[in-house]
Amino acid sequence: MSHRVLHPPRAEPAPAITVNLHRAAGNWAAKRASARQLVDWEAWREEARRVRADAVAHLPELIERLEERVRAAGGEVHHAATAEEAAAIIVGLCRARGTRSVAKAKSMTAEEIGLNEALELAGVEAVETDLGEYIVQQLGDRPSHILAPAVHLSAAQVAELFGRLSGEAFDPEDTAALVAYARGVLRERFLTADVGITGVNMAVAETGSLVLIESEGNIRLSASLPRTHIALMGIEKVVRDWTGAAHLMQMLPLASHGRPAAASTSIVTGPARDGDDGPGELHLVLLDAGRSAIRGTDLEEALQCIRCGACLYACPVYRQVGGHAYGSSYSGPIGAVITPALERSSPETAQLPWMSSLCGACAEACPVKIPLDDQLVTLRAAAQARDPHRGEAALFEAWARLWSRPAGYRATARTAGKALGPLWRKAARASGDGWTARAPFPFDGWTSTRDVRSPAGEPFHERWSKRRG
Amino acid sequence: MDEASPPVPLEGRAAQPRPGLDLVDEWRARWEELDGRAHRAESLEEARAMAREMIGAATVARWHDAPLEDIAQAQAPAPEAEVSLLVADVAVADTGQVGWAHGAGRPRGAGVLPSRQVILLCEDGVVASLADGLTRLGATAAPPPSSLVLIAGPSRTADIEQRVIRGVHAPREIDVIVYGGIE
Amino acid sequence: MRVQLFVTCLVDLVYPEVGERTVALLERLGCEVAFPAGQTCCGQPALNSGYPEQARRVADRFLDTFAASSDPVVAPFGSCVHMVRHGYERLYADDPGRLTIAREIGGRTHSLPGFVVEVLGREEVGGRYPGEAGTPVAYHHECHMLRGLGEAAPPLSLLGGVRGCTLVETERADQCCGFGGTFALKLAQVSTAMADEKLDRAIAAGARAIVSTDVGCLMHLDGRARRRGLDLKVHHLVDLLEPEGSL
Numbered sequence: 001m002s003h004r005v006l007h008p009p010r011a012e013p014a015p016a017i018t019v020n021l022h023r024a025a026g027n028w029a030a031k032r033a034s035a036r037q038l039v040d041w042e043a044w045r046e047e048a049r050r051v052r053a054d055a056v057a058h059l060p061e062l063i064e065r066l067e068e069r070v071r072a073a074g075g076e077v078h079h080a081a082t083a084e085e086a087a088a089i090i091v092g093l094c095r096a097r098g099t100r101s102v103a104k105a106k107s108m109t110a111e112e113i114g115l116n117e118a119l120e121l122a123g124v125e126a127v128e129t130d131l132g133e134y135i136v137q138q139l140g141d142r143p144s145h146i147l148a149p150a151v152h153l154s155a156a157q158v159a160e161l162f163g164r165l166s167g168e169a170f171d172p173e174d175t176a177a178l179v180a181y182a183r184g185v186l187r188e189r190f191l192t193a194d195v196g197i198t199g200v201n202m203a204v205a206e207t208g209s210l211v212l213i214e215s216e217g218n219i220r221l222s223a224s225l226p227r228t229h230i231a232l233m234g235i236e237k238v239v240r241d242w243t244g245a246a247h248l249m250q251m252l253p254l255a256s257h258g259r260p261a262a263a264s265t266s267i268v269t270g271p272a273r274d275g276d277d278g279p280g281e282l283h284l285v286l287l288d289a290g291r292s293a294i295r296g297t298d299l300e301e302a303l304q305c306i307r308c309g310a311c312l313y314a315c316p317v318y319r320q321v322g323g324h325a326y327g328s329s330y331s332g333p334i335g336a337v338i339t340p341a342l343e344r345s346s347p348e349t350a351q352l353p354w355m356s357s358l359c360g361a362c363a364e365a366c367p368v369k370i371p372l373d374d375q376l377v378t379l380r381a382a383a384q385a386r387d388p389h390r391g392e393a394a395l396f397e398a399w400a401r402l403w404s405r406p407a408g409y410r411a412t413a414r415t416a417g418k419a420l421g422p423l424w425r426k427a428a429r430a431s432g433d434g435w436t437a438r439a440p441f442p443f444d445g446w447t448s449t450r451d452v453r454s455p456a457g458e459p460f461h462e463r464w465s466k467r468r469g
Numbered sequence: 470m471d472e473a474s475p476p477v478p479l480e481g482r483a484a485q486p487r488p489g490l491d492l493v494d495e496w497r498a499r500w501e502e503l504d505g506r507a508h509r510a511e512s513l514e515e516a517r518a519m520a521r522e523m524i525g526a527a528t529v530a531r532w533h534d535a536p537l538e539d540i541a542q543a544q545a546p547a548p549e550a551e552v553s554l555l556v557a558d559v560a561v562a563d564t565g566q567v568g569w570a571h572g573a574g575r576p577r578g579a580g581v582l583p584s585r586q587v588i589l590l591c592e593d594g595v596v597a598s599l600a601d602g603l604t605r606l607g608a609t610a611a612p613p614p615s616s617l618v619l620i621a622g623p624s625r626t627a628d629i630e631q632r633v634i635r636g637v638h639a640p641r642e643i644d645v646i647v648y649g650g651i652e
Numbered sequence: 653m654r655v656q657l658f659v660t661c662l663v664d665l666v667y668p669e670v671g672e673r674t675v676a677l678l679e680r681l682g683c684e685v686a687f688p689a690g691q692t693c694c695g696q697p698a699l700n701s702g703y704p705e706q707a708r709r710v711a712d713r714f715l716d717t718f719a720a721s722s723d724p725v726v727a728p729f730g731s732c733v734h735m736v737r738h739g740y741e742r743l744y745a746d747d748p749g750r751l752t753i754a755r756e757i758g759g760r761t762h763s764l765p766g767f768v769v770e771v772l773g774r775e776e777v778g779g780r781y782p783g784e785a786g787t788p789v790a791y792h793h794e795c796h797m798l799r800g801l802g803e804a805a806p807p808l809s810l811l812g813g814v815r816g817c818t819l820v821e822t823e824r825a826d827q828c829c830g831f832g833g834t835f836a837l838k839l840a841q842v843s844t845a846m847a848d849e850k851l852d853r854a855i856a857a858g859a860r861a862i863v864s865t866d867v868g869c870l871m872h873l874d875g876r877a878r879r880r881g882l883d884l885k886v887h888h889l890v891d892l893l894e895p896e897g898s899l
Contacts (some may be wrong), residue, residue: 018845023631024631110766132626151628154630155632177627187638207613215624217640221581221582227606245603246600246603261564261619262621263620263621263639264620267606268616269613269616273612275575276571276573278616281692320842320845355793355839357831357843360800360831360833382702384701384703385702399706404692404710406692406707435878445840446837446840447733449841450872453667456668459664459668460664460671463672468687
């Protein structure tokens with residue numbers, strides 16, 4: 001069972017969290033505006049796209065080079081074809097070292113493979129060290145945004161949680177005290193854990209270097225203090241060289257925070273060498289899990305994603321329903337594309353491409369120019385082809401037959417205007433100026449919440465004929 | 470084997486260079502926007518004196534680079550020390566970052582655990598672009614150092630209702646003292 | 653200048669007066685307007701619902717209709733223009749002959765504001781707000797005109813020339829209203845919540861009317877405003893561009 005997919009998507013507004021999501025989206029929009037002031041945004045986007053597209057186009061070669069360089073630096077590389085394999089590899093590494101506690105830094109890829117559950121089953125305690133992830137984990141909840149996992153929670157909920165955990169009282173307005181509490185608890189973890197597990201933002205094939213980007217510092221701590229560092233990475237995260245990596249190291253924080261640098265960037269090449277007192281072992285776990293399969297398809301560009309979270313902030317639907325509604329480890333527009341793409345549009349994921357009004361805000365926000373809106377349309381066609389909705393397919397077939405000829409189109413117009421008109425008026429309480437409050441199937445979904453304008457008695461083309469001959 | 474397509478030449482700089490400012494001033498402006506603190510010293514001796522004054526009697530975890538000797542009065546292991554005392558190898562004007570390579574005499578814990586950090590940086594280490602900074606740090610060497618770090622101000626989180634709090638796991642207050650001239 | 657009107661199925665069938673006002677405006681600006689009788693629809697509803705093959709058959713009709721003459725094609729809003737310029741790239745990707753035709757037609761197919769401002773070179777065309785003088789109006793950017801065609805300025809430019817109303821700035825005027833075609837039916841609750849946001853923001857900014865160009869957006873916002881009993885009129889931009897007193 002894939003851990004990517006938790007449940008079928010639920011497209012309901014979530015007013016309780018919408019206010020938090022709006023605040024986050026508003027902050028992000030302001031940051032985005034400042035990023036556009038700082039750099040020639042469109043030129044930078046195109047270069048970022050080129051760097052990522054190059055990596056995806058040459059993926060097998062670059063992964064091979066990456067592996068060779070990581071090994072040359074003393075690291076070990078493990079290949080996982082599936083999520084289950086990746087989790088098993090990591091659990092195996094922990095078991096072989098008699099590991100009892102793990103410091104885990106935020107990684108979407110770890111979510112994707114259900115790593116926490118796998119470690120728990122193996123009797124290894126894995127505590128999330130990212131503040132938002134820690135909160136979510138302690139609540140038994142799930143993260144709802146790539147960058148801000150606790151964005152759906154309120155300060156009051158956090159204060160209540162910390163109060164329960166510590167036995168002390170916390171004031172929800174005293175954010176510094178809440179953070180200080182978590183810092184204290186998690187510091188203990190960094191100092192005692194045997195193994196640190198992180199994700200990877202990008203891996204530079206040129207030198208076998210892993211780049212870890214963050215705001216809090218917990219990733220650096222997880223990768224520095226424990227004796228063993230396990231880094232889990234989707235294979236698409238490789239980049240060819242340092243020129244490209246330098247560009248992306250600026251683009252990622254520009255897209256998510258409006259600044260050309262994140263608070264902390266760690267560059268790890270192999271285990272500690274030459275007097276560096278860091279981990280004596282470095283293990284890189286490379287996850288495929290459906291990624292190779294979408295190369296060469298029209299969904300390939302989705303592999304360019306650098307997990308900046310911009311599309312989530314830009315999406316008006318995400319803001320209404322929240323991350324959990326997508327029912328998968330990746331939410332928002334990128335989630336609606338990558339999850340069905342990687343899962344080959346399983347029935348559980350088939351509805352995801354419809355969680356969108358196709359407004360295009362995601363594609364516009366994407367720093368690597370993934371045409372997310374076009375890909376959603378591609379996925380919709382794939383879902384219909386695989387699992388047709390008979391009634392709808394018949395409707396569109398009839399529509400195509402009629403509307404590909406003017407005679408058929410006009411016949412529909414006459415029916416809509418004249419026959420359906422009286423039908424609507426019969427079924428509806430007309431408001432007098434062409435608007436009705438009740439419409440027949442399939443438009444009753446509309447009139448449950450909105451009035452609808454009745455088809456005109458005389459369509460434009462008839463008026464034209466009458467006046468112009 | 471396929472070759473990568475040649476990169477499109479870019480303007481290169483993150484922001485319009487501000488006329489009249491030198492690289493150190495450009496770096497400093499970015500660094501301070503990120504809530505870092507910066508100081509200029511004409512010489513290494515002056516920088517050491519400034520650091521001594523900033524630290525006072527606080528307990529220090531320091532690296533063993535020569536410029537850092539005889540500054541701290543009281544030392545403590547990194548997990549307990551109040552202040553860390555480091556040397557940075559580069560600063561990047563475009564991004565406001567400060568960076569270093571870990572290695573012998575430069576333990577990782579001292580680089581991140583204490584909540585206050587004082588960093589000495591020679592003016593020669595200030596470069597324009599991140600690409601330059603990475604090259605200086607040895608990122609493009611075969612192989613690079615096992616650990617490089619670039620920081621851009623204090624650590625921060627906005628995980629609780631988007632309220633920004635500094636100093637989550639990594640330092641909350643960072644002072645960088647840039648000294649000019651050659652020692 | 654001769655132009656061909658692509659009235660669009662939604663205007664044809666549900667908002668014919670928008671079509672009539674579009675013609676009136678183009679004629680007032682010195683255009684001779686032809687209405688090719690063979691037109692039906694651009695095919696977008698089928699493509700967006702996951703039926704590209706059905707969309708293509710209807711798109712074929714569009715191409716046949718508008719290939720006959722090389723005159724520019726003008727539609728009352730941007731969504732269908734975006735379909736022709738962008739969606740047809742996908743539909744005809746494996747048919748180079750038809751793709752060439754689609755690109756040729758797409759190159760001369762315009763939204764009304766885009767055509768008036770960028771082709772005719774008119775930044776404003778006058779007009780008077782058809783209601784109470786001094787009404788504060790909010791502008792809603794149609795997604796496909798704004799992001800799809802990159803036309804943020806033309807409709808605002810034309811709105812700037814209208815007397816009898818004041819434009820009020822609304823928060824996130826560039827955000828989707830929630831119509832989205834079949835989205836409005838399939839995710840009706842989310843769609844409605846998005847409409848409410850748009851309407852509430854307009855009201856909060858002091859607006860008593862909303863102006864836009866896509867009749868899908870208009871039908872969605874107007875329908876919701878009416879259901880909620882809001883004091884908010886909803887207009888197509890072309891409603892405001894009639895010369896003084898003639899509406």
